[in-house]
Amino acid sequence: MDDPAAAKAALRTRMKVVRDGLADPRAAKALHDRLLGVVPLPPGPVAGYWPLGSELDVLPLLRRLHGEGRAVALPVSGPRGTPLVFRSWxxxxxxxxxxxxxxxxxxxRPVVVPAVLLVPMLAFDRAGHRLGYGAGYYDRTLAELRARGPVLAVGVAYAGQEVEAVPRGGYDEPLDWIVTEREALRLA
Known part of the structure; x- marks a missing residue:
C-alpha cells in the first residue's frame, strides 16, 4: 500500500482488535515500574491521558507521581485539527x-505545559513511530511543544502492539522513548 492514510486505516482496524486482546492490569504495573526505573524524567509536569477502551492505564502511575509531589496533567481535546491543551490533574x-x-x-483547572508527555498508541515500531486514532492531536501537540522547547515524548503500549513499520505521513512526530511491560526503547 503506497497511500499512508489507507495503510494507517487498515492497521488501525487490525491493531484495535490486537490491543483489546492484550489488556492486562499486571502488564500496566510492570510498565509503570519499568518507566520509572529506566526513563530519566526531566523536572516539570508530566502529562498522561485518561485511558480509552483497552488503552494501557497510566492513571496509577499518575497517582504515584502526584503523590511524590510531581505536577500532573491530562489532555483536553479541542476542535479537530488543533493541538491538545493540558490541565492540571x-x-x-x-x-x-x-x-x-x-x-x-x-x-x-489551570493550563499546564508538560515537560513529559505519556502518549497512548494503537501500534508502534522500533524507529519511534506510533499509530494513533487518526485525528493527529498528539502529532500537532508534539510539534507545538517541541517548537517551544524540550519535551520528552514517551509512548506507552503493550509489547504485542509492536509492528514492523508504522506507515508515516510528513506531519508524524517521532517518540523519544517507547516503554512496554517488557522493555524500554530509547529512540532519541
Missing part, C-alpha cells in the same frame, strides 16, 4: 465527559 479532581467521551479536567 489531581486524583480527587472533578472530571467531565469531553469531546470524544473521554474524561477531562474542567476549565477551572
Amino acid at each position: 489531581e486524583p480527587d479532581c472533578q472530571m467531565a465527559k469531553g469531546r470524544y467521551g473521554i474524561a477531562e479536567c474542567g476549565e477551572d
Whole structure:
C-alpha cells in the first residue's frame, strides 16, 4: 500500500482488535515500574491521558507521581485539527465527559505545559513511530511543544502492539522513548 492514510486505516482496524486482546492490569504495573526505573524524567509536569477502551492505564502511575509531589496533567481535546491543551490533574479532581467521551479536567483547572508527555498508541515500531486514532492531536501537540522547547515524548503500549513499520505521513512526530511491560526503547 503506497497511500499512508489507507495503510494507517487498515492497521488501525487490525491493531484495535490486537490491543483489546492484550489488556492486562499486571502488564500496566510492570510498565509503570519499568518507566520509572529506566526513563530519566526531566523536572516539570508530566502529562498522561485518561485511558480509552483497552488503552494501557497510566492513571496509577499518575497517582504515584502526584503523590511524590510531581505536577500532573491530562489532555483536553479541542476542535479537530488543533493541538491538545493540558490541565492540571489531581486524583480527587472533578472530571467531565469531553469531546470524544473521554474524561477531562474542567476549565477551572489551570493550563499546564508538560515537560513529559505519556502518549497512548494503537501500534508502534522500533524507529519511534506510533499509530494513533487518526485525528493527529498528539502529532500537532508534539510539534507545538517541541517548537517551544524540550519535551520528552514517551509512548506507552503493550509489547504485542509492536509492528514492523508504522506507515508515516510528513506531519508524524517521532517518540523519544517507547516503554512496554517488557522493555524500554530509547529512540532519541
